[in-house]
Amino acid sequence: MNPELRLIAAPGPTYAALARAPSRIGPITALRRPLLVAMIIGCSTAILATRHATPSLVLSTTICWSVVVLIQIAIALAVIAAPARRTVGIPRALDLFFAAHAPWSLWMLALIARSPTAGERTLVPVLVAALVPIVLTPRILAAFFREVLELDPREAIRCTIAHQAITWSVLIVMFGWAVALIPRIVQWLK
Amino acid sequence: MKLGGRALAWGLVGAGVVLGFHAETPRPLDPPRHGADVVLAADLHVHSFPGDGALAPWDLAVEAQRRGLDAIALTNHNHRVSWSIAQMMPFHRAGALLIPSEELTSAAYHMAAVGTSGNVPWHQSAAAAAAGIHDRGGVAIAAHPAGDDAKGFDDAALDALDGVEAAHPLMYAVRNGRRDLAAFYERARGRKPRIAAIGSTDFHFFAPVGFCRTFVFARERSIDGVLDAIRRGATVACDASGTTFGPADLSAAVAGACRAAAGAPVRDSAWTDPASALCVWLGLFGLVLLGSHEAV
Numbered sequence: 001m002n003p004e005l006r007l008i009a010a011p012g013p014t015y016a017a018l019a020r021a022p023s024r025i026g027p028i029t030a031l032r033r034p035l036l037v038a039m040i041i042g043c044s045t046a047i048l049a050t051r052h053a054t055p056s057l058v059l060s061t062t063i064c065w066s067v068v069v070l071i072q073i074a075i076a077l078a079v080i081a082a083p084a085r086r087t088v089g090i091p092r093a094l095d096l097f098f099a100a101h102a103p104w105s106l107w108m109l110a111l112i113a114r115s116p117t118a119g120e121r122t123l124v125p126v127l128v129a130a131l132v133p134i135v136l137t138p139r140i141l142a143a144f145f146r147e148v149l150e151l152d153p154r155e156a157i158r159c160t161i162a163h164q165a166i167t168w169s170v171l172i173v174m175f176g177w178a179v180a181l182i183p184r185i186v187q188w189l190k
Numbered sequence: 191m192k193l194g195g196r197a198l199a200w201g202l203v204g205a206g207v208v209l210g211f212h213a214e215t216p217r218p219l220d221p222p223r224h225g226a227d228v229v230l231a232a233d234l235h236v237h238s239f240p241g242d243g244a245l246a247p248w249d250l251a252v253e254a255q256r257r258g259l260d261a262i263a264l265t266n267h268n269h270r271v272s273w274s275i276a277q278m279m280p281f282h283r284a285g286a287l288l289i290p291s292e293e294l295t296s297a298a299y300h301m302a303a304v305g306t307s308g309n310v311p312w313h314q315s316a317a318a319a320a321a322g323i324h325d326r327g328g329v330a331i332a333a334h335p336a337g338d339d340a341k342g343f344d345d346a347a348l349d350a351l352d353g354v355e356a357a358h359p360l361m362y363a364v365r366n367g368r369r370d371l372a373a374f375y376e377r378a379r380g381r382k383p384r385i386a387a388i389g390s391t392d393f394h395f396f397a398p399v400g401f402c403r404t405f406v407f408a409r410e411r412s413i414d415g416v417l418d419a420i421r422r423g424a425t426v427a428c429d430a431s432g433t434t435f436g437p438a439d440l441s442a443a444v445a446g447a448c449r450a451a452a453g454a455p456v457r458d459s460a461w462t463d464p465a466s467a468l469c470v471w472l473g474l475f476g477l478v479l480l481g482s483h484e485a486v
Contacts, residue, residue, distance in 0.1 A: 003481055047467045049396070058207055
């Protein structure tokens, strides 16, 4: 089984092995996993919205939605750069951090396979399925902080909570702006 | 073995993108005529990136033309950022006509402000918002006026509206959606018999754009032509089942076109369309399953 899928099943031992393995990851090669994530988001968006893929469409959606990956990189660098006991370099830590994206990547590919339409009666199954990566990601990240950044378990949990709080706050602010959340909340309260 | 698998997965992604190449530039539309008017197909409620839409305006323009649309209105919630970005892009060229718009999203109503020259404040009554839209040269369309979203439209607001979404995907997605939209349209027609019937997809992330559409009997193929037709009530809404809503004479003229457009089929569709999506999906799925080459 590949490291990304092993992280889902056994994040602690897998991250421990990955952190110990010799690696010559530099700043450029550290972007291989983030780039793959950007491509998965871009292609998924293009196919969901049009049911086909053309060169310019895939390029355009990948560039547009790479803002999501850039935000994740910024948040990751903020939490990776701090710990002093880290023995892997920042590029390698960033590379290993993005190995935790497999649950969300699989969820997006499952969404394409389900192929909802504009007149869909309910998207509840899609949203319920998102609970899987929502639950798995903090578990994998806690292992990342413990095994790759070598934080003690309590500190790793604190970092995981902080990371998730920042990520979801940014997401809610972006989503709130996009859907005009404030008037909707007022409508709901009425 | 694993390296070969990854090469195959990358090959599938590349093959999928190449297969889609034929759909890069859809054939230009040749809209039919009805007397002195040109009959344009439009989707006047489309969300775009950046906002809560999947596609950037330039991609939407191409996709809309591929689905047989002549024009789309960029209606993000309370902002027009995507329109501003589209104006700055030097490569924005082909596809359907883009109309600067927004969806005024308030606590009591949603209203498409189509063809406006600037932002309209959303924290005001529906009648005042419609007046603001008119001041900025646009037309005011009640967006999915069903359930709670219809409560903000009092008689003054109905008098100020130029159009009503009579066809919208919530006809299929929400219990009583069809009944509520029909009731609101009849209520609006009771006060303003020639109010424009609008069919819109409210497109966000899931295909297809043009699922519901509006046939616009325009004097000319331009933004002004579309807005003028809406003001005159020279429109027919078309739902995804091929049913028309609007003046009987105009509905009869586009009944066949509406049936043909039901569900927004792709013009000049080819086997390569689904094949391109399938190849890219299989390739990406393979890349995730195979993962990196690191041994653990």
